[in-house]
Amino acid sequence: MMMRRRVFGLIFVAIMAVVLVAGMPGCGKPVKIDITPPYLRDLAEQLNFYIGTAVGYGSQTFPNNSQYMRTLKREFNAVVAEYTMKWGTIRPDRETFNYRPGDELLDFAENNKMMVRGHTLSWHQSVPAWVENGNFPRDEAISLLQDHINKVVGRWKGRIREWDVVNEVIRDDLTGQTGENPRRGNSVWERSIGADWVEIAFRAAAEADPDALLFYNDYGIERKSRKQDAVYALIQDLQGKGVKIDGVGFQGHFVCGNVPSEEELKASLDRFAGLGLRVQFTEVDIRIKKPVTPEKLTLQAKEYERIIKVALEHPACDAVLFWGVDDGHSWINSWDKNYGAPLLFDSWYDRKPAYYAVRDYLLAEIERRQGGEEGEENEKKEAQDG
Numbered sequence: 001m002m003m004r005r006r007v008f009g010l011i012f013v014a015i016m017a018v019v020l021v022a023g024m025p026g027c028g029k030p031v032k033i034d035i036t037p038p039y040l041r042d043l044a045e046q047l048n049f050y051i052g053t054a055v056g057y058g059s060q061t062f063p064n065n066s067q068y069m070r071t072l073k074r075e076f077n078a079v080v081a082e083y084t085m086k087w088g089t090i091r092p093d094r095e096t097f098n099y100r101p102g103d104e105l106l107d108f109a110e111n112n113k114m115m116v117r118g119h120t121l122s123w124h125q126s127v128p129a130w131v132e133n134g135n136f137p138r139d140e141a142i143s144l145l146q147d148h149i150n151k152v153v154g155r156w157k158g159r160i161r162e163w164d165v166v167n168e169v170i171r172d173d174l175t176g177q178t179g180e181n182p183r184r185g186n187s188v189w190e191r192s193i194g195a196d197w198v199e200i201a202f203r204a205a206a207e208a209d210p211d212a213l214l215f216y217n218d219y220g221i222e223r224k225s226r227k228q229d230a231v232y233a234l235i236q237d238l239q240g241k242g243v244k245i246d247g248v249g250f251q252g253h254f255v256c257g258n259v260p261s262e263e264e265l266k267a268s269l270d271r272f273a274g275l276g277l278r279v280q281f282t283e284v285d286i287r288i289k290k291p292v293t294p295e296k297l298t299l300q301a302k303e304y305e306r307i308i309k310v311a312l313e314h315p316a317c318d319a320v321l322f323w324g325v326d327d328g329h330s331w332i333n334s335w336d337k338n339y340g341a342p343l344l345f346d347s348w349y350d351r352k353p354a355y356y357a358v359r360d361y362l363l364a365e366i367e368r369r370q371g372g373e374e375g376e377e378n379e380k381k382e383a384q385d386g
C-alpha cells in the first residue's frame with residue numbers, strides 16, 4: 001500500500017513537472033532535440049585538441065541531471081570543476097575537508113577519457129569565512145596557503161593535468177598612473193601575506209606535483225590593455241625569480257558584439273606564448289544583451305567560431321573550455337539578469353547556432369589538415385617520380 005502510494009506520488013510529481021515546464025513563458029520549445037553526430041569531442045580528438053566545459057554540481061547538474069550528463073559525456077573531452085575544487089567547497093571550515101565532489105568529477109572524467117583542469121588553488125573569491133575573517137599573521141597565512149595547495153594537489157596528483165594556481169590577481173580599473181599598484185587589494189592573501197603570495201603559491205604547487213602544468217588564469221586580458229600589460233609584467237617577474245609557470249589561461253567572458261577581433265586575440269596569445277608559455281581559453285562564454293534574437297545568436301555563433309579558429313591555429317594552444325554546458329545553468333543568469341544565452345546549448349540542451357559554427361569549423365579544419373597531408377604526400381611522390 002505504502003509502495004503504491006509512493007509510486008502514485010512520484011507519477012503525480014512527474015506530471016506536475018511537465019505541466020509546469022510546458023506552462024512556463026517562453027517554453028514553447030519542441031521536444032525534439034538534435035543529437036546527431038559528429039560530436040565536438042570526437043572532432044577535437046582528431047585534431048589533438050581539447051573542447052571542454054566547466055561542470056556544476058547538484059541536483060540540476062553533475063551528476064544527477066541525466067540530460068546534462070548525456071550532453072557532457074557526448075560532446076566534451078575536457079572538464080573543469082565550476083566551483084567544487086575551490087577553497088569554499090573543499091575547506092568550508094578549518095576542520096572539514098570536503099573532497100568528495102572533486103573525487104566524483106575525477107572518476108567521471110577518467111571513465112569518460114576526459115582531460116581535467118584543476119580550478120583554482122588561490123583566488124580572492126570563494127574564500128571561506130574562517131579564512132577571510134581570520135586575521136592571520138603573515139607566517140600563519142603562508143602555512144595555510146602552502147598546506148592547502150600541498151593537500152589538494154597532492155590528493156589528486158597525476159590525475160589533474162593542469163592547475164589554475166593563481167586566479168585574477170590584477171585589477172580591472174588601472175589608470176596607468178606611475179606608481180599605481182596593479183594588484184587587487186581585496187584579496188585575503190594580498191592583505192595577510194603581501195605580494196609574494198603568488199610565487200609562494202606557484203612554488204607550493206610545483207613541489208606538490210612536479211608534472212602538473214601550472215597556470216595563471218585571468219579575464220579581460222584577451223586584447224591589449226593595461227590589465228594585460230600588468231599580467232605580462234607579473235609573469236615576467238615570476239619567471240625572473242625562477243618560479244615554474246607553464247601557461248596562462250584567457251578566461252574569455254565576453255559580451256556578444258564585443259569579442260576581440262581575430263588579430264587582437266592572436267596578438268594576445270602570441271604575446272604570452274612569446275614568454276615560452278602555453279595558452280588556452282579557459283572559461284569562454286559570450287553573453288547576449290536581452291532580448292535574445294536570431295540575429296544576435298548568429299553574431300554569437302560567428303564570435304565563437306573566431307575563438308575556435310584562433311585557438312586551433314595557435315601552436316601554443318591546445319584547449320578551449322566553455323564556462324558551462326547549457327544556457328539554463330550558466331552563472332550569467334544570476335550574475336546579470338539583463339544578459340543571457342551565453343553558451344553552445346540552450347536550456348533544453350538543444351544545439352544553438354554557436355554549436356553548429358564550432359562544429360563546422362572543427363570539421364573544416366580536419367578536412368584542411370587532411371588535404372594538407374595528402375598534398376604533402378603528393379608533392380613527395382612527384383618529387384620521387386621526377
Ligand code: 9MR
Binds near residue numbers: 083125126167251283
Ligand atoms: O561560475 C562560477 C559560479 O558558479 C561560482 O558561484 C563563482 C564563485 O565560486 O565562481 C564562478 O566562476 C568564476 C571562476 O571561478 C573564475 N572566473 C570568473 C567565473 C565567473 O564568476
